[in-house]
Amino acid sequence: MTASSGTAPELRTPLLLGVIVPVLLTVVLLPASLIALVQPVALPVPLIIVAAALFVALHAASFLASRHPRAAFAAASAIMLLLALLPVFTGVGAVLYPSGLAYLLCVHQVAVRCERRYALGGIAIAVVGSAIVAITTPALPDPLLRLGVFLGLAAANAAAWAFGLLQRVRAAQAIEREQVRMREARAAERARISAELHDVVAHSLTVMIAQADVARGFLREQPDVSDRALGIVLASGRDALRGMRGIVREDVAGTAGPRAPAPRIETLNADPLNRESLAALIDAARSPDTHIDHSEYGTAHRLPAPGLAALLPVIREGLTNAIRHTAPPRAVHVRLDWGSTALTATIDDDGGSASTETGLGSGTGLIGLAERVRLVGGSIDSGPTPDGGWRLRVMLPLADAETDATEQETS
Numbered sequence: 001m002t003a004s005s006g007t008a009p010e011l012r013t014p015l016l017l018g019v020i021v022p023v024l025l026t027v028v029l030l031p032a033s034l035i036a037l038v039q040p041v042a043l044p045v046p047l048i049i050v051a052a053a054l055f056v057a058l059h060a061a062s063f064l065a066s067r068h069p070r071a072a073f074a075a076a077s078a079i080m081l082l083l084a085l086l087p088v089f090t091g092v093g094a095v096l097y098p099s100g101l102a103y104l105l106c107v108h109q110v111a112v113r114c115e116r117r118y119a120l121g122g123i124a125i126a127v128v129g130s131a132i133v134a135i136t137t138p139a140l141p142d143p144l145l146r147l148g149v150f151l152g153l154a155a156a157n158a159a160a161w162a163f164g165l166l167q168r169v170r171a172a173q174a175i176e177r178e179q180v181r182m183r184e185a186r187a188a189e190r191a192r193i194s195a196e197l198h199d200v201v202a203h204s205l206t207v208m209i210a211q212a213d214v215a216r217g218f219l220r221e222q223p224d225v226s227d228r229a230l231g232i233v234l235a236s237g238r239d240a241l242r243g244m245r246g247i248v249r250e251d252v253a254g255t256a257g258p259r260a261p262a263p264r265i266e267t268l269n270a271d272p273l274n275r276e277s278l279a280a281l282i283d284a285a286r287s288p289d290t291h292i293d294h295s296e297y298g299t300a301h302r303l304p305a306p307g308l309a310a311l312l313p314v315i316r317e318g319l320t321n322a323i324r325h326t327a328p329p330r331a332v333h334v335r336l337d338w339g340s341t342a343l344t345a346t347i348d349d350d351g352g353s354a355s356t357e358t359g360l361g362s363g364t365g366l367i368g369l370a371e372r373v374r375l376v377g378g379s380i381d382s383g384p385t386p387d388g389g390w391r392l393r394v395m396l397p398l399a400d401a402e403t404d405a406t407e408q409e410t411s
Contacts (some may be wrong), residue, residue, distance in 0.1 A: 019063075025102050026059040033099040047086055054079050055099040062102040065109035075108040077125055084129075084136050092139050094360075104160040111164030112171075119165070126157035207285050208233045214287040225288060232284055260323055277312060282334060284369045285319045289328030292319070298338030307396040310372045311345060314380070317349025317369055318392040325390070326352030342378075342395045351388040369394075 033055045037048045058079045065072040079104050083095035103126075110122035130153035134146045215229040278294070286292050303311065315334060322332045330352035338343040366382060373380045378396040384389050 021105060022059065022062040022065075022102070025062060025099075025105065029098040029101055030055055030059055033097040034096075036097050037094070051083065051086055051094045051097075054083055055097070056095075058083075058099055062105045065106045069106070069109040069113040073106045073110045073122055073125075076103050077129060079103075080129055081132065084133050093133070093137050095133050097139065098293055098362075104156060107157050108160040108164040111161045112168050119161070119168075123158065126161065127154050130154040130157060136211045141145065206324050208237060209285055210285075210290060210323050210328075214289055218288065230288060232287075235284070267323055269368050278315065278334075281312065281316060281319070285323065285332075289330065290323060291329070291331045292334065293332075294334045294336075294339070296336040300338050301343070301398045303343060303396060303398060304376070307343070307376050307378070307398075310369075310376050310378065311343070311394075311396060313372065314392070314394045315347060317366065319391065322347065322349035325355060326350075327354040327356045329354060339398075342397050344393065344395050346391060346393045348385060348391050349389045351390065366392075 034052055037051055058076055061072045061076040061079065065076075080095055080100065083097075083100070084093055086094050107122060111119045114122065129148050133153055134140065134150035135150065137146070140146045140149060170239050211229040211232045215226040215233070218225040218229070282292050282294055318334070319332060322330065326349060331350045333346075333348045335345070335346045335348070365378075370380050373394055373396070376396060378394060380392075380394040382390070382392045
């Protein structure tokens with residue numbers, strides 16, 4: 001919805017314009033108008049009663065203007081015309097009494113809430129009404145005075161109408177900003193789902209295909225190898241299915257309910273059990289066609305939580321690409337180098353017996369990893385090695401000693 005649209009944007013009725021302003025106008029202006037009717041007496045008693053009833057009706061229309069702008073404006077315009085036509089003995093006509101200001105609120109709401117043709121028609125009617133008031137006022141014998149009254153009344157109506165139009169434009173702009181924000185949020189959510197599906201499914205499918213090839217190749221000669229490979233296929237398929245269900249269920253339900261986290265290296269310290277997720281990941285990718293070894297150098301430190309969340313997907317992506325893009329037999333080396341300020345993880349493959357392409361890749365894996373690593377303050381690079389293989393390397397910053405001590409005290 002843009003400001004140029006012919007349809008007025010949906011607006012919530014503000015308390016100020018819907019209730020408070022009409023109440024204030026009624027409390028202040030209606031008594032003043034009623035007093036002006038009798039001091040001095042400018043109308044006969046029956047017409048005083050009629051004028052008082054019209055003032056009450058005009059204020060009632062101002063209360064309805066925020067919810068029924070067209071009906072309220074039509075009623076207010078008719079009331080103002082009747083007030084302009086009431087004969088007076090002296091002074092100005094009843095239409096120029098204080099309660100006439102309530103009409104401006106009806107003009108304002110037409111500009112805010114009605115379609116363009118009704119808004120333009122409203123200001124046209126208000127200007128014509130200003131001319132009628134100037135012509136029918138008996139206390140204005142001088143044409144210049146009549147012109148001045150007409151211009152003043154028309155300007156007041158135009159100001160109320162323009163203020164309403166400005167409010168309408170601002171409302172349309174706010175709706176447009178909200179729509180843009182929602183589109184960006186949907187795009188970001190689609191990208192998140194795509195990245196999570198890639199992380200969960202791509203690796204599992206690659207491992208399943210590789211292990212299925214092993215099972216078929218060793219089915220007769222080494223059934224135990226085939227049986228192990230088929231077990232990995234089943235386990236990987238179940239993991240992928242659970243992951244997909246979790247992602248889709250969360251997206252469809254629109255909730256952020258608890259979901260089992262992807263396995264990750266929890267602390268990477270001296271306790272070997274903390275490397276269980278990494279060991280399971282490497283072991284699932286191993287086969288007679290794929291030799292994977294793992295080495296670690298330096299003194300292990302504790303990674304910040306965001307770094308932990310990024311490390312395992314990097315290793316998983318490196319193993320997936322090594323299996324996907326090379327023909328067996330192949331060798332892969334996973335290496336962790338602990339420095340004083342950063343952990344460097346390197347996944348090298350030897351290129352296998354030849355390069356291959358399974359057609360399973362979406363081309364977004366490394367892009368998603370690069371964004372994930374960038375968000376935690378790290379860096380990532382990949383490229384061919386001199387021996388014909390491929391290398392994926394990522395650097396993740398370590399938590400400093402002060403941060404470690406603070407977090408340990410907190411825990």
